[in-house]
Amino acid sequence: MKILHVITSLSTGGAEHLLVDMLPRLRDMGHTVEVAVFKSKRTTFYEQIEQAGIKVHGFSEREGVYNLRHIFRLKKLMKEFDIVHTHNTACQMFAAIGKSKNVKLVTTEHSTSTRRRKYKFFHVIDCWMYSRYDKIICISEPSENSLRNYIGNDYPIKTIHNGIDVNRFAEAPKVDLGLPNCKIITMVAGFRYEKDQPTLIRAMQKLSDEYHLLLVGDGERRLEFETLIAELKLENRVHLLGIRTDVPQILRSSDIIVMSSHREGLSLSNVEGMSSGNPFVASDVEGLREVTKGYGVLFPHGDDKKLASIIRELSEDKEYNKQIAAKCLKRAKMFDIQKMVNEYNQLYLDLMANN
Numbered sequence: 001m002k003i004l005h006v007i008t009s010l011s012t013g014g015a016e017h018l019l020v021d022m023l024p025r026l027r028d029m030g031h032t033v034e035v036a037v038f039k040s041k042r043t044t045f046y047e048q049i050e051q052a053g054i055k056v057h058g059f060s061e062r063e064g065v066y067n068l069r070h071i072f073r074l075k076k077l078m079k080e081f082d083i084v085h086t087h088n089t090a091c092q093m094f095a096a097i098g099k100s101k102n103v104k105l106v107t108t109e110h111s112t113s114t115r116r117r118k119y120k121f122f123h124v125i126d127c128w129m130y131s132r133y134d135k136i137i138c139i140s141e142p143s144e145n146s147l148r149n150y151i152g153n154d155y156p157i158k159t160i161h162n163g164i165d166v167n168r169f170a171e172a173p174k175v176d177l178g179l180p181n182c183k184i185i186t187m188v189a190g191f192r193y194e195k196d197q198p199t200l201i202r203a204m205q206k207l208s209d210e211y212h213l214l215l216v217g218d219g220e221r222r223l224e225f226e227t228l229i230a231e232l233k234l235e236n237r238v239h240l241l242g243i244r245t246d247v248p249q250i251l252r253s254s255d256i257i258v259m260s261s262h263r264e265g266l267s268l269s270n271v272e273g274m275s276s277g278n279p280f281v282a283s284d285v286e287g288l289r290e291v292t293k294g295y296g297v298l299f300p301h302g303d304d305k306k307l308a309s310i311i312r313e314l315s316e317d318k319e320y321n322k323q324i325a326a327k328c329l330k331r332a333k334m335f336d337i338q339k340m341v342n343e344y345n346q347l348y349l350d351l352m353a354n355n
Contacts, residue, residue: 002032004081006091008065009039010046024052065090096132108137163340169275172248186254191219196260206308251276274332279324295331
């Protein structure tokens with residue numbers, strides 16, 4: 001069958017990363033798989049998808065993701081495919097508007113909630129939008145529960161957990177990070193408001209100078225983080241690495257992996273961290289709690305003092321460190337990407353069988 005995935009951009013992010021890993025596997029199952037991107041700026045993910053032999057339809061480098069021209073571009077393109085699978089709100093809405101009878105429409109909800117759900121005005125619009133979809137995928141049970149609470153149960157909603165290539169992280173070679181005789185804490189996440197890097201930065205102030213923090217990612221909050229780091233006089237111990245293509249090697253070469261966040265759907269960075277062979281520490285919030293509890297270590301949301309204490313204990317108690325790391329790897333294997341791809345493939349086949 002012919003499958004088109006639609007996403008706003010291929011910049012850094014969980015949904016974008018998911019496509020990089022997922023689409024070649026779907027193609028290898030015998031499908032024709034292509035991608036439509038509203039913002040066609042060339043990025044590392046964009047190039048990785050092209051190099052994998054997946055055709056990318058870039059709409060515009062300059063126009064915003066809500067530019068109405070995208071509706072007409074997408075409507076014309078969608079007619080060539082059997083399945084159209086959207087990601088992100090703009091794509092969800094424009095595909096719903098442009099849907100034709102011969103297309104099966106699928107979307108994935110990548111978060112537990114959105115700001116739109118706070119406003120009654122959007123509720124009617126969103127209910128109409130979701131009614132146009134043949135299947136709505138949530139990436140975790142909390143995400144599904146949240147969506148059902150918002151739009152009700154009269155929609156074809158199903159949970160398929162996100163997945164990653166576990167071996168790519170578990171077997172990555174260790175590299176020299178240029179910080180000899182240091183204890184390295186790493187967090188991989190976009191510099192967005194859903195994430196909570198400031199709590200982790202403040203925790204560093206409560207740890208001795210041998211501890212260094214690597215923040216992998218970039219985004220709109222970079223200046224805010226730089227200001228906080230300077231205020232706390234942590235310029236020599238907190239390192240902003242930007243967007244990197246060697247994340248598996250960085251994670252493997254670190255000592256402790258942290259995900260500090262305000263909310264999550266099902267964080268791929270969470271599972272990647274748990275795959276690294278190192279202990280994983282996460283905020284006790286919805287979306288992280290469900291994956292981490294009983295395997296990694298949870299800390300109260302926003303509690304930098306407790307986070308520092310956990311990091312210190314994991315560093316000083318080697319046996320405890322090994323136990324947590326082993327449990328994290330065991331948990332990560334439950335989210336291997338091939339399991340996820342198989343479930344998506346079966347969903348597509350079922351939709352086509354019901355034509």
